[in-house]
Amino acid sequence: MQNTTKFQVIYNGETLEFEHGAQAYIFDYALYWDIDKLGLNVLKAFVYFVYRCYMKDDNATPLGALTDYIAEHWTEIQGKKPDIYDILADFYAQLP
Numbered sequence: 117m118q119n120t121t122k123f124q125v126i127y128n129g130e131t132l133e134f135e136h137g138a139q140a141y142i143f144d145y146a147l148y149w150d151i152d153k154l155g156l157n158v159l160k161a162f163v164y165f166v167y168r169c170y171m172k173d174d175n176a177t178p179l180g181a182l183t184d185y186i187a188e189h190w191t192e193i194q195g196k197k198p199d200i201y202d203i204l205a206d207f208y209a210q211l212p
Contacts, residue, residue, distance in 0.1 A: 121135075122134070122135065123135070123136070123137050123139065123140040125140055125143055127143075127152070127156075128156075130156070132160070134163070136167065138167060138170060138179060139163055139164075139167050141179065141180075141183075142162075142163045142166045142167055142170075142179070142183050143159070143163050145180065145183040145184065145187065146159055146162050146163060146166075146183070146187065149183075149184070149187035149188075149190075151187060151190065158194075161194075162186070162187070162190060165186070165193075166182065166183050166186050168200060169182060169186065169200050169203055169204060170182060172200050172201070172204070173204050175208070181207075181211070182207055185206075185207045185210070186203070186207075189203075
């Protein structure tokens with residue numbers, strides 16, 4: 117028997133399930149950045165996009181800082197659909 121874990125978030129009466137705790141963490145940051153004001157589908161897309169970036173990164177990624185960076189640039193990221201590795205390179209370039 118395989119163990120499975122799900123992380124549930126109840127948002128506006130709707131239950132969302134995530135397979136990884138990091139996704140629930142990103143969701144919380146997204147609410148801080150008002151990504152939810154763009155609609156539930158955009159909110160979900162944001163969570164999954166940030167998580168994909170996080171998982172593709174070979175570094176010890178500071179997830180909160182990465183989420184903040186992507187939230188700050190979300191409008192341009194959505195419009196251009198840039199490469200994840202380009203986003204990560206830009207993210208690390210702006211770190212102190």
